[in-house]
Amino acid sequence: MSNLTVNVIDEKNLGDNKPCVLKFSQGLPPLSFIEKDPEFLSMSTKNKRHRVVLTNTDQLEYESEDTDSKYAKYAIGIFDKNTKQLKIVPTKIQTMNQSVIGYTLTLDSSSVLSREERYDKIKKLADSFGSKISKKKMQKMEMENVENLDYEKTTTSIDSVKNELAYIESNEKPFDLPDFDEKTNTVDKIYSIEAILPPKIFFGINHQPFLDILTKTSEAPSYLPEYFKDQLKRYENDDDEEKVVYVCKLLTFMWYTMILMKSKGSHEPLAKEGCPNEVISFLVSIFGSKINNKKYNISQDDKLKIYNYLAIFALKLEDFQIADIGLLSQSLSLTPSTFEKHFTRVGCKVIRIGSEKRSVRLEAPLKLPKARFGGK
Helix, strand or coil, rough: CCEEEEEEECCHHHHHHHEEECCCCCCCCCCHHCCCCCCEEECCCCCCCEEEEECCCCEEEEEECCCCCCCEEEHHHHHHEECCCCEEEEEEEEEEEEECCCCCCCCCCCCCCCHHHHHHHHHHHHHHHHCCCHHHHHHHHHHHCHHHHHCCHHHHHHHHHHHHHHHHHHHHCCCCCCCCCCCCCHHHHHHHHHCCCHHHHHHHHCCHHHHHHHCCCCCCCCCHHHHHHHHHHHHCCCCCHHHHHHHHHHHHHHHHHHHHHHHHEEEHHHHHHCCHHHHHHHHHHHCCEEECCCCCCHHHHHHHHHHHHHHHHHHHCCCCCECCHHHHHHCCCHHHHHHHHHHHCCCCEEEEEEECCCEEEEEECCCCCCCCCCCC
């Protein structure tokens, strides 16, 4: 009988690669999903105390909930037959809560409370305990469902209610920017990419072409702007696979957005680049207006909004400080002196180096320019 050595891994040494056990208490995802090497998105708070794991199938979304008991600790044992070593790795159990994609809560689901009472209770919960995103969803539901509420005596004032809500929202958030936290002192929390790209859209982005270019499995097409090639080169020797995939997805989304802006209202150019229909619909919903199932319109204001979003994504890719915005400006057929206005719009400080070179930096807390850029 051979000797067995036990190596207990310190939790502090695991860093961002800490393993976890996923518990699908509501039933496993379809076998076809499991066999296709499914992707999972793991997000943690800065202090690593809270972690959320996300994934989705074509019809279901899964979001984890930390169900560890304070009275018990869990670990995974990994036995190496060659070295006769047993590694004990600390872990946590995450319960994956599932929901149906596309299902929306209606105000008719309670047989005890009236619709007005149920609506009021939901709104109070959102106001008291909801996140910023939850409150936004509640406000959206408020606008979409106002005609379904059983307020017979106020049906004549529905339009004025909608207008009032729209006015309030326009004062709370500029229409040319995503949601932002102007009070945080942490720069990467100002604009949340996870809030801009819902899990279904994030996982739907076909990042494989960019990943193939990065790993030199295939060559970059001649029409791909130099900005994207330059960004991919920065991660050629990065061993963090999760980070590389994340970067490729962000770059792919930026590329989709540029195509959307230049494809004259047709879905075809995006489809040729491998952009899924649900991602095309999402792009049109935030950056344009739908004409029919295959056509959309991009206004001048929409283009200004796209430039602002691209500036935010570019900042995220370079840790919120870009030494030279020249290549990104070039990919948009803009001069750096023109594009710098969009970095100013999202709250950046701009450093002018000569007549054309521009360096930008985003700092916390956020300070937006007082005059709205590109507004009506």
